Amino acid sequence: MKNVLKSFFESFLRSRHMLHHFERWQTLLSAKPSSVGSAAMPPEIAKALAAASHTDAGEVLVRMNSSSQGLTEAHALALRKRLGSNEVRHEQPLPWWNHLWQCYRNPFNLLLTVLALVSYITEDTKATVVIGSMVLLSTVLRFLQESRSNKAADRLKAMVSNTSTVLRPTPGEKAGRAGDSGFDLAHAGTQRIEVPMRDLVPGDVIALSAGDMIPADARLLSAKDLFISQSALTGESMPVEKFAATAADHQAGVLERDNLLFMGTNVISGTATAVIVHTGARTFFGALAQRVSATDRGTTAFQAGINRVSWLLIRFMLVMAPLVLVINGVTKGNWWEAALFALSIAVGLTPEMLPMIVTATLAKGAVVMSRRKVIVKRLEAIHNFGAMDVLCTDKTGTLTQDRIVLERHTNAWGEDSDHVLQQAYLNSFHQTGLKNLLDKAVLSHAEVQLDTQLQTSWRKVDEVPFDFSRRRMSVVVAHGDDEHLLICKGALEEILSVCTSVERGAEVLALDTNVMTRIHRVASELNAQGLRVVAVASRTLHADARKPAYSVADESGLTLLGYVAFLDPPKESTVPALQALAAHGVAVKVLTGDNELVTRKVCGDVGIDAGRMVLGHEVERMNEAELRQVVEMRQVFAKLTPAHKERIVQALHANGHVVGFMGDGINDAPALRAADIGISVDGAVDVAKESADIILLEKSLMVLEQGVVEGRRTFANMLKYIKITASSNFGNVFSVLVASAFLPFLPMLPLHLLVQNLLYDVSQIAIPFDNVDEEFLKTPQRWNPADLGRFMVFFGPISSVFDILTYTVMWFVFAANSVEHQTLFQSGWFIEGLLSQTLIVHLIRTRRIPFLQSRAAWPLLAMGVAIAAIGIWLPMGPLAHYFKLQALPLTYFPWLVLMLVGYATLTQAVKGWYARRYGWQ
Structure with missing residues (x-):
């Protein structure tokens, strides 16, 4: 059954995101990183990364034919054409022939194929054609639907692209040598552009900051307080600090190299530049993908639900088919015919359309949800x-509204202060890390309120990037050759933890208890107005304290300047x-x-x-x-x-x-x-x-609510097929058991069962497009196999009651009570069985009264009418003899109408009682 589910889902699970793949690979990476580096990665890839690690950064750029300004666009394009996209192989779509084989390869189709071969060997051409048609229908419909689904999924995924910041020489400027300008992002000949991750090539120089994914395997060129989360690769929860310095330890494993970055990991804090060494399948991630591409995927809640439901139906089939074989073999004496009939029953109980129905329903749901953003x-x-x-x-x-505006800029006493705004502006303008909406609001407000030359009169010296443990960030600026000024902004408590004084006009006061109480009261008053408060503090670094580079340790002895307060209205x-x-x-x-x-x-x-x-x-x-x-x-x-x-x-x-x-x-x-x-x-x-x-x-809870509703509508239609098929099949098999025990002939030939099952399967194709009652959408829905088993037991025998009534009518009213008249008997039950199956779709698809209170979508109605018409035409038309059926007298049809009306009435009554007692999922 695992293979069934694997082939069932693998076509569309290829779109699962990168991080989930890493989680499955934890078992492969349970060893120490050093052993992983050598065992999991092909030697030539590990060797190239190790060489880049212990080679000077400038020399690495030379070897990659790159420079500190990055590749030119023309050079990058040429490399992309030669090396291909920066994508791992397991994400590529299957070839059509492989996909077609996956659509065919499941036990349901294999069972039908075996039965078709048996029919061919026994020269039963008609059964062979019918069974072959069922296999072809199931396989081709699934292939076409999944192909459409995959294309739709690719189009939808293309709407959400991840990008990387890449350095390029400015137009008209020649790329410099690797080392001409160090690795300064502000170099005049360098521009930063956003490039889709799939378009990156070896030699590209990328700029990284907090929140970025590492798009490929890369060698660091520069790093400032850079912390990387490698838990997806190593299982270690703590971030790892990375440095640009050339590695001295040549024996360390690849993952232990402090100057290497790996595809799929992410930046926790800090900033960096790096040159890409490997892309796509040649990355560490790509090498792992090749190792695990043949392994089973982890079982999700959805797969587990499908698994339980499928096993319920298969266990039912494994019990009922042998029982039919024994009863017919004993009562009829023809074990070969009984075996064929039992196999036909097994086919009838097989939900061979389940993969196609589920795939079609999910794909339709995805497309509808895309229209709702x-x-x-x-x-x-x-x-x-x-x-x-x-x-x-x-x-x-x-x-x-996610539309932050700067409402107030005050000192610690709540008095408006342009000085606080100036310091906040310098901090936001010069930081190169993760610029959030607060920074953008500061810049927008200050550009209107302040002297526009403020940014040019101060030059940046260094910065200490933001991280989520400190909840603050600092920049160090200088005015000409004067002393350095460290400006820090962040959450109030975190800023106060590194402050020793507070500024009020020309005064600087110590942070005693009274002052702290006043500070907190002002901040609380701003918070109570719905304003988000960010504290601003600074420290002047005189000549003896000046440094070429600063760190978190320098965030001490600060003076609190005041607050910038923001409003984000609901x-x-x-x-x-x-x-x-x-x-x-x-x-x-x-x-x-x-x-x-x-x-x-x-x-x-x-x-x-x-x-x-x-x-x-x-x-x-x-x-x-x-x-x-x-x-x-x-x-x-x-x-x-x-x-x-x-x-x-x-x-x-x-x-x-x-x-x-x-x-x-x-x-x-x-x-x-x-x-x-x-x-x-x-x-x-x-x-x-x-x-x-x-x-x-669109970042809106209303959009989310619409998605929830569509998710429930999709699940409802999947559940309809399973409930309808399960109860209908149970009823048919129960009827067959009764008939086999008492009739001197088979109630239907294997061919009849197969044709009936084929027509019924065709009628289910439109279920993904059906309407769903509003009450079903109001509560969360989950798989409940126990409820499905109970549902089968209650609703399956209802159809058997009217099947047995059909037997009685055919036996006593139309005298089809001997082997010579078995064709008439079989024709009568063929029509009644098919029409009752078609009717049950509309009875069970809703808790309400069908056709009156709840009407199916027109594709399902049209398909049901068409199948019912074909089912009546086959015995009554010119092909009846071909299918071993015969025309029924017109007096049969009033009886048929009475039985169908009675069936609908009894089912509706039981449905109401069942819903009141057990609920209606």
């Missing part, structure tokens, strides 16, 4: 989207979106790194009752059992670190929830990976988009 990176994520019952989301940009769509999500059974929990005052104000504005808010330091102290209780009771969590967010998501998942997490920053990446469904936006940092399963082209 929701891009699905993994098709199976649609199921989790519909099953989601808890959504964890950040505050900024989700509940709010979105108008937030309140109705939250109400819509609540109406659809999705609880929204706010997980933010912001302080509790701002968070409470914003939550109150959008109608979220923050209640007793849980703060990050409280989460830190809780054990797992305590946290699992708290996450159920509380809705808003503030002042969280990335690790806190991840723990909260894991606790909700451990409580049995299907958890979605929506985030767009590097601090959200751990929680995105931990969630059942990671949701990000097109404007997110690279690592967030790579971690997500679904990308929103």
Whole structure:
């Protein structure tokens, strides 16, 4: 069965994102990094990376035919044409012939093929043609649908592209030699451009900052407080600091080299430039991809659900088919005919259209969601989207407009201060790390309010980049040849931790208890107004303290200057979106790194009752059992670190929830990976988009709510096929058992069963396009195999009641009660069986009264009418003898109508009772 599921899903699971592949490879990388470097990587690749590591940076550039200004566009284009795209091989689509084989290769089709061969050997040409048609129909439909799905998925993925910042010589300027200007990004002959990651080539010089994905294997040229998360490769949770210096230890493993970067890892903090050494399949990641391409993928919740349902149907088939064989063999004495009939029953019980139905339904859902600005990176994520019952989301940009404006710039006493704005502007202008919306708001406001020559009168000396443990960043600037000025901005508590004094006009006061109380009161008043407060501090470094480079240790002895306060107003769509999500059974929990005052104000504005808010330091102290209780009771969590967010998501998942997490920053990446469904936006940092399963082209909870509804609609149509097929098949087999025990002939020939099954399968093709009742969309939906088994037992025998009535009518009313008249009997049951199967589609697809309160989509209605017409025409038309059927007297059809009406009435009655007692999924 694993092979069935593997072939079933492998065509569209190729789109799974890079980071999930790394998680599966943890077992391959359980050894020490040094052993991994030699064992997992081809020797020639490891040798080239090791050579780059212990070679001077300038010499590496020379060997790569590059320079500190990067490659020219023409040179990069020529290399791209020769070397191909920067993509790993396992992400390439299968050749059409291989895809066709994968569509055919499952036990369902193999069983049909065996039966076709047996029919051919026994010279039963008609059965051979019919069974062959079933195999061909199943394989070709799945091939065509999956091909369309893959193309649609590729088009959707192309809408969400990850880019890298690449250095290029400015137009008209010749690229310099490797070392002409060191590795200064501000060099006059260098420009920075954004290039899709797939277009990178060896020799490209890339600029990196916090939040960036490493797009290829590279050698560092320069680095400033650079910390890289390599957990996806090594399993080590702590970030690793990297340096540009030439490696001295030639014996260290490849992953232990401090000056090498690897595809798929990501920048936690700091800035750097690096030259790409290997791309695509020649990267460390690409080498691993070749090793694991033949291994099974990890089983997701969606696959596990399909697995359980499929095994339920197969176990049923393995029990019923032998039972039919024994009963018919004993009662009829013809074991060969009984064996063929039992195989036909096995075929009838086989859900051979399940792969095609699921693929078509998921693909249609993905396309519909794309029209609603929701891009699905993994098709199976649609199921989790519909099953989601808890959504964890950040505050900024989700509940709010993500349109930050600088409202106030004050000193520590709350008095307006242009000096604070000037210092904040210099800090934001000169930093080269992760520029967020706050920096952009400072720059926009200051350019209007301040002297435009401010930026040119100060030159940058160095910077200490932002990271999420310090929650601050600093730049060092100089005015001419005067002393250096270190300007630091960040979260208030983190800034105060490195301050010893506070400025008020021309005075500088010590930070005593009274002053600290006043500072906190002013900040709290600003927070209470819904303003986000960022503190600004500085320190003058005189000649004896001046350095060519600065570090975190220099962030000490600062003077607090004041605050810049920002406003991010709530979105108008937030309140109705939250109400819509609540109406659809999705609880929204706010997980933010912001302080509790701002968070409470914003939550109150959008109608979220923050209640007793849980703060990050409280989460830190809780054990797992305590946290699992708290996450159920509380809705808003503030002042969280990335690790806190991840723990909260894991606790909700451990409580049995299907958890979605929506985030767009590097601090959200751990929680995105931990969630059942990671949701990000097109404007997110690279690592967030790579971690997500679904990308929103518009950062709005209303768009998300529409995606949830479409996910449930998709799941509903998949579930319809399984419920309809399971109950119908159970009823047919039960009827066959009764007939086999009491009739002197077979109730239907194997050929009849196969034709009936073929026609029924064709009628199901339109299910992915069916309508779904509104009540089904209001609550989260999950796989429930136990409910499916109960559903089969209750609804399958209903059809058997009317099958047995058909037997009685054919036996007593139309005298089809001997072997000589078995064709008439079989023709009567053939029509009744096919029409009842077609009718059950409309009876079971809804909890309501079919055709009146709930009407199927026109493709399903049209397909049902067409199949019913064909089913009646076959015995009544000129081909009846070919299928060993015969025309029925016209008096048969009033009886047929009565039985179908009775079937519909009884089914509707049982449906109402069943729904009241067990619910209706």
